[in-house]
Amino acid sequence: MTSMDAAILEALLDEQHPRKLEASTWATENLRDPDLVERDASCTFWFEGWQKLAAAGHLGLIADSEYGGGGMSLIDALLTYEGLGHGCTDDGLIFACTSQALTMQLTLERFGTEVQRKDWLPALIAGEAFGAFAMSEPESGSDAFSLTTTATPVDGGWRLDGTKTWVTLGPIADVIIVFATTDRALGRWGITTFVVPADTPGLTIGPNMAKMGMRTTPFSTVTFDGCAVPDEARMGAVGAGASIFSAAMEPERGFLLVGNLGALERVIDTTVEYARTRQQFDTPIGAFQGVSHAIAEAKLGHEAARLLLYKAAALQQRGTPSMLVAAMSKLASSEAALKGALTSIDVHGARGYVTEFEVERDLRNAAGGVIYGGASGIQKNIIARLLGLPT
Numbered sequence: 334m335t336s337m338d339a340a341i342l343e344a345l346l347d348e349q350h351p352r353k354l355e356a357s358t359w360a361t362e363n364l365r366d367p368d369l370v371e372r373d374a375s376c377t378f379w380f381e382g383w384q385k386l387a388a389a390g391h392l393g394l395i396a397d398s399e400y401g402g403g404g405m406s407l408i409d410a411l412l413t414y415e416g417l418g419h420g421c422t423d424d425g426l427i428f429a430c431t432s433q434a435l436t437m438q439l440t441l442e443r444f445g446t447e448v449q450r451k452d453w454l455p456a457l458i459a460g461e462a463f464g465a466f467a468m469s470e471p472e473s474g475s476d477a478f479s480l481t482t483t484a485t486p487v488d489g490g491w492r493l494d495g496t497k498t499w500v501t502l503g504p505i506a507d508v509i510i511v512f513a514t515t516d517r518a519l520g521r522w523g524i525t526t527f528v529v530p531a532d533t534p535g536l537t538i539g540p541n542m543a544k545m546g547m548r549t550t551p552f553s554t555v556t557f558d559g560c561a562v563p564d565e566a567r568m569g570a571v572g573a574g575a576s577i578f579s580a581a582m583e584p585e586r587g588f589l590l591v592g593n594l595g596a597l598e599r600v601i602d603t604t605v606e607y608a609r610t611r612q613q614f615d616t617p618i619g620a621f622q623g624v625s626h627a628i629a630e631a632k633l634g635h636e637a638a639r640l641l642l643y644k645a646a647a648l649q650q651r652g653t654p655s656m657l658v659a660a661m662s663k664l665a666s667s668e669a670a671l672k673g674a675l676t677s678i679d680v681h682g683a684r685g686y687v688t689e690f691e692v693e694r695d696l697r698n699a700a701g702g703v704i705y706g707g708a709s710g711i712q713k714n715i716i717a718r719l720l721g722l723p724t
């Protein structure tokens with residue numbers, strides 16, 4: 334067995350892996366915000382928490398040390414993010430962190446030019462800049478390659494026109510990875526990727542949109558109206574945008590929900606504790622089978638999703654195709670987090686429903702997981718297609 338295989342096995346088998354526990358303990362001690370309920374209500378991002386994540390190196394765990402990253406293995410980074418999700422009750426903060434690190438930064442590091450990497454990665458990792466990834470549009474969601482934002486060649490560069498939406502960290506972004514079509518007739522082969530500073534004239538960021546959950550992660554529209562960028566803003570070849578997007582989706586699909594899995598474990602811990610202590614009919618409610626079996630199912634969902642996530646990581650780290658497992662990982666994590674959070678509300682009764690007890694927020698935070706990173710229906714399509722079913 335190689336040392337990499339041993340590390341993967343340890344991550345799979347040891348739910349209380351030391352690296353995960355260390356991150357969870359750090360988050361519990363450093364990322365407890367007494368104002369979280371108010372910030373959640375007002376959709377306010379926690380800049381101080383972000384700076385703490387940056388100072389601890391959590392914003393660049395897997396990035397190369399040349400750009401200020403930690404150069405950590407994927408498995409170790411995921412164990413850390415899982416621990417952060419477990420220890421930090423501001424799920425939106427951890428979602429913002431994993432979203433920037435696993436989707437935006439990783440894409441920049443893999444496909445950006447050396448200048449783009451040097452311009453942005455050190456600042457992103459140090460918490461001095463925010464990065465966003467803009468693919469979705471009002472009329473193109475699951476059918477991502479039907480996007481209509483255009484990139485028109487102009488002297489020495491490109492003019493971008495169109496509107497992106499649901500852009501995580503959009504309202505505070507300093508740099509945005511943008512996908513646009515240079516030739517709609519070519520369909521997906523006409524899509525090109527750009528790295529655009531948010532202060533470029535012609536780029537307008539919309540206001541932070543209030544949403545059901547993950548309310549502490551800001552998101553918004555980003556509109557391009559005659560936004561001129563030099564050719565040096567291009568990432569990859571003209572027409573390579575769909576390939577870059579697909580490559581970016583593998584880690585997003587496989588691992589973006591890692592923080593939610595940590596949070597689900599916290600939800601289960603809290604629910605077990607409540608069911609052990611809350612008495613009705615002179616009996617702890619956890620002794621009623623209707624309650625205990627629901628919690629057992631939540632644990633089953635959590636464990637199965639966790640095994641799939643680390644299997645997807647193991648395959649990616651080995652360079653083995655992982656699309657099927659990554660789609661199953663995304664589906665299992667998001668659905669387990671949602672179902673587990675609903676069980677928690679049920680077990681907590683009215684206390685689960687009332688804001689001050691901070692149980693209902695877990696359900697709202699979990700709901701978005703079945704949408705972003707590719708909705709559940711799309712993950713099922715991928716699984717069906719890879720099984721050889723006609724789609």
Ligand SMILES: Cc1cc2nc3c(=O)[nH]c(=O)nc-3n(C[C@H](O)[C@H](O)[C@H](O)COP(=O)(O)OP(=O)(O)OC[C@H]3O[C@@H](n4cnc5c(N)ncnc54)[C@H](O)[C@@H]3O)c2cc1C
Nearest residue numbers: 466467468469474475499500501701704705706708710711
């Ligand atoms: C919290 C959050 C953060 C996000 N962050 C970003 C971001 O940073 N950048 C970005 O670009 N986007 C982001 N998104 C957008 C996200 O990627 C899209 O919402 C997602 O791809 C789904 O697109 P849609 O919302 O248009 O839904 P639609 O595509 O309209 O889908 C609606 C429903 O129809 C189903 N459906 C659609 N097509 C099929 C099909 N062929 N087969 C079966 N079912 C189907 C879907 O499963 C879903 O249930 C974010 C979304 C959320 C909620």
